[in-house]
Amino acid sequence: MPFDILLALIVGVPVLGSFVLPLAGRIHERLRHSLAFLLVAFSFLAAVRLSSVVFSGQVVRFSASMPFGMDLSFTADGLAVFMALASLLVGLVIVIYSFDYISHYANRNEYDMLVVLFLGSMMGIVFSSNLIFLYIFWEMTAIVSWRLIGFFRGKTDVQRADKAFLVTFGGALVMLIGFLMLYQKTGSFDLGVIKEYFKTQAFPSLALILILFGIFSKSATLPFHTWLADAGVAPSPVTALLHAAVLVKIGVYVFARLFIATFPIGAVWHVILPWVAAVSSIVSAGAALRETDLKRIIAYSTVSQIGFIFFGLSLGVEIAIAGGLLYILMHGMAKAGLFLCAGIIEQGTKTKDISRLGGLFSTMPLTGTAFLFCAASVMGLPPFGGFFSKFLIFLGCVQGGQMGLGFVFLFAALMTILYLLRVFTVVFFGETKIAAREGTPVMVACVLVLAFLSLAAGIWVRYPLDMVQQATTQMIRVIP
């Protein structure tokens, strides 16, 4: 199959296929599940196939012409393929986990459709090389997360879902104004054209700020972070999908796509943005230390870790950028694992309040182990994957000569260790308050897979690092 068609299919199959799922669900539950799995698996395998070409240095393009410079065009370069692989891998595990998790709730047909549609739109964002289509897929993820966060339909659930939708939609609208400014300057929404234009021209700071609004609101960076913790009312696989693996990474990815791969930003931003990230990281780590709701702790931890990723990407140092990208993968796997463990604990004990939990290790040894592994990766302990990404970012920080920032983030990393250890000891050790059994085999297998992947990615770090290095080089040096 020609690679450009394959590229279009990675996006098209899950997006269009998702609408078949409710119909399949009317025939049989299992048919819908298998179909959902197949759609995501197809995208994943196609991305794997594509990666072999892309990481040999080729760039695959697909495009269809539209009026007003709004061509539907997809581009697969190293950055896009790496991002696609990272999110689809985690997405696939989450889809499998969902089968058991949601088996006893209402609206299951809608759920599967939305999850697959979400992953499809995510692929749309990753591969789009046209700002309008980027925006369209961006909003599609917002619609889907609105429905998914309000999945349980309770009053607070729906209110929080509305909050998340409004915050991200508002940010996206501001971003759209920024895109319009670029359109006015360059006469096109195509990233290639825009890139050419800004090789010789200075990038307008106002547009940069406007676009950052959108990115920060989606990535739940301070001061737009509150929706993320509130969205913890969603089903656990959804929080894993939204908070850990995919949604919040959209902002980070678009940051890399626009401000590293497409147009260079002024030197002053390489100082301002890391500081914004630092404040976001510290404040949310503090919040994570104080919270008693299991999912809110993990959610705040996500905000904090996203700060690390922004820090790496915005330093303007090559090795830190590579670290930031690697962080996306490592954090995605480990954090998804944590959320899914939280889901097992929540379903077993019917509570998310850690002050009412304790001693679960004796009854849930597998979940406990998985939780520990994933937490270790998020903390950045060697030889887990998270260590290498954190290390690269600090290395870049030292190379860039921003020692002050380095210490702030070192402190944030210390806080990460603190709050994760606190959660682990409170929930799994001490006296048993609520007895609970281990989750279903499928769910436990899923968290174990993620825990294993977190460890394996550290031991065989060579492979992801290879991809990241190529992607970074392509972004910074090679002009396609």
Add this chain to the structure above:
Amino acid sequence: MLSLLILIPLAFLLLMNFLTLKGRRMAFAVVMALSFFQIYAVFCPTIMANRPLHGLASVFDFTLAVDGLSRIMLLCIAIVIFIALLVAAPFVKEEDKRFYFAGLMILELMGLNGVVMVRDIFSMYVFWEVAAAASFILIALQKKRDPLEGAFKYLIFSSVATVFVLSAIAIILLISGDTSFAAIREALRVSPHSFLITLAVGIFLAGLFMKAGVMPFHGYLPDAYASAPAPVSILLAGVVTKTLGVYTAMRIVIDLFGFSASLQSILLCIGLISAIFGALAAMGQKDLKRLLAYSSISQVGYIFLGFGCGTPLGIAAAIFHIFNHTVFKSLLFVNAAAVEDRTGSLDMSRMSGLASRMPVTGTTSVLASLSASGVPPLAGFWSKLFIVLALWQCGHYGVAATAVMASLLTLAYMLLFQRSVFFGTLEKGLEGVVEAGFGLTLPAIILAVLIVGIGLFFPYIVHTVIFPVVSY
């Protein structure tokens, strides 16, 4: 052949009275057939070609013409009349009322078609009043207290608008000596900047703003929309105010007066006020139909923003948004009708979680709400994007940015509506609710397909339908 679109409804209106009691039950089918004929006619070049009629029919010949703008309006009118009739069944139950209802719909169809096609300012006024009179009676058809009040308010506002428009026509007649568009254009070309003309334009537009219900001329509109029977609300929100107010304003400005800087700033100003304050007012509503009425005001504001650019792109965007608004607002009113039919109430504080009981209504209402908020990839996104692009190209950056942010307000009240009616847990006492009947789900599905279809195939729609409109 254009006069067919007026003469055939007229003939049916007269002939219907000769039907026997049994035959009168077919009245709805007759009107539906008329709307189908109109949809066919819009796409049929022989009918759209303006050839004069011969023989007896030539007595009724007006100065008629259609361009792309008129065709889109004709299409909107036909779609909305058809949808309104489908919806009408559960709301107009008595046999004789149904007959009157059908007759009034034909009258409305005729009046609106006339407004859209005539190229003579006085005939335009006559048809304008025909359509308005039909709507007064339609609102008050049930002869209950609230509808009568709503109809009365509408009547009073319309009378003031009529006085304005008639005075403006009188002044124009004074200057040009004739009422046909061609003659007026000629006269205006000779003396373009006289005080009288400025006065006429001002008065004329003030009347039309009232008819369009833009802020601050909107006083009657929420009452009229909310108190009218469901099918009539669809008709009013979908085409009546759009044709009598917005279309007429576009027609006289584009064809007769032309854009001037001050006119543009008035239009932009009115548009911005309506778009923002309409949305803010919508947020505070408890009654579902009143919320939709304020949302209508807000969306008309958007249309005026596009129109106020005065550029081809802006006008095309405004027309596109008229069409999209017709589709999504009709759909929302159909959803409201379904809710009213099944729960007997429109009070949003007393319902919740209906989506689980009414899946079709719930799903289609989500699509309509998101389209209204301009969320991609639905139809409303594209027209709003074009409006913003047009504003941006004209250099109205502040207006464009405000228009974009007004979308956030739209989304806010639409989410409020979704949360209190469809999304959420089922309210106690609503367990017995079942999905509305075929007459309410079928139009909802048709309109939802239009929303998604236009959203996905927008390049085709834009190239073949929207842009030819302004290529004259």
